[in-house]
Amino acid sequence: KVDEDYYFPKVKLASIKSDDYTATFKYDKKKLSQILMDDETITVIYNDNKQISELDCSVDNEKVLMTYNDDKKITRCDYYKGANLLYYQEFVRSGDHIASVRTYGSSDDWKKISQGKLFRMCFNTTLIDKVIKNAPKADLTLTTEEFWTYSGTNVSLITSSVTYAGVTATMKTAYTYDEKHNPFYGLPYYIGQTMAYSTNNATS
Numbered sequence: 056k057v058d059e060d061y062y063f064p065k066v067k068l069a070s071i072k073s074d075d076y077t078a079t080f081k082y083d084k085k086k087l088s089q090i091l092m093d094d095e096t097i098t099v100i101y102n103d104n105k106q107i108s109e110l111d112c113s114v115d116n117e118k119v120l121m122t123y124n125d126d127k128k129i130t131r132c133d134y135y136k137g138a139n140l141l142y143y144q145e146f147v148r149s150g151d152h153i154a155s156v157r158t159y160g161s162s163d164d165w166k167k168i169s170q171g172k173l174f175r176m177c178f179n180t181t182l183i184d185k186v187i188k189n190a191p192k193a194d195l196t197l198t199t200e201e202f203w204t205y206s207g208t209n210v211s212l213i214t215s216s217v218t219y220a221g222v223t224a225t226m227k228t229a230y231t232y233d234e235k236h237n238p239f240y241g242l243p244y245y246i247g248q249t250m251a252y253s254t255n256n257a258t259s
Contacts, residue, residue, distance in 0.1 A: 062241035068238045078092050090246070096114070097110050098111040098112075104127055108120065110245060144156055155203065156244070157200045198219070199215065199218075203252075209253040210230060211230055212228070212229050213228045237250065
């Protein structure tokens with residue numbers, strides 16, 4: 056059995072492609088060591104428990120630090136631009152599963168980092184841009200939250216919301232699965248997002 060938040064796959068994931076970017080994975084034997092995005096290299100750093108604890112993009116001066124609890128489950132992600140903490144994510148659990156993920160930042164910080172490589176890997180930028188565009192012009196707290204619903208060991212529904220200056224946008228995403236192994240499983244949330252926490256392969 057391979058536990059979540061541990062990524063030592065028998066079949067290695069070669070790349071992730073989206074409308075915004077292509078991320079190519081490089082390995083040192085069994086360990087993911089680098090992620091190549093466009094012309095930049097993201098270095099992958101591990102903690103003493105062999106879990107990915109840091110992603111470092113030196114060209115953009117970006118860094119993500121991941122914190123785990125005593126049970127080796129992720130509890131927090133901190134995003135830095137240089138020495139400045141610009142936003143962070145907190146994970147709430149229900150039993151063995153993640154129940155929700157909440158992100159805190161500000162609108163000004165969002166504008167500073169929304170084009171960063173590490174940032175683009177993790178967020179629904181369309182939803183957040185829509186909220187900021189329709190809200191008053193001010194540097195106010197921006198909060199996003201995801202609520203996760205499971206079917207067995209797979210995430211079946213994500214209900215997302217973004218709140219800023221009294222304006223809230225919501226979105227629901229449903230998933231179906233086959234019985235094959237999910238190649239994203241075991242990646243930290245910041246790379247694999249929801250897909251990193253479903254054991255089977257999503258088909259829709």
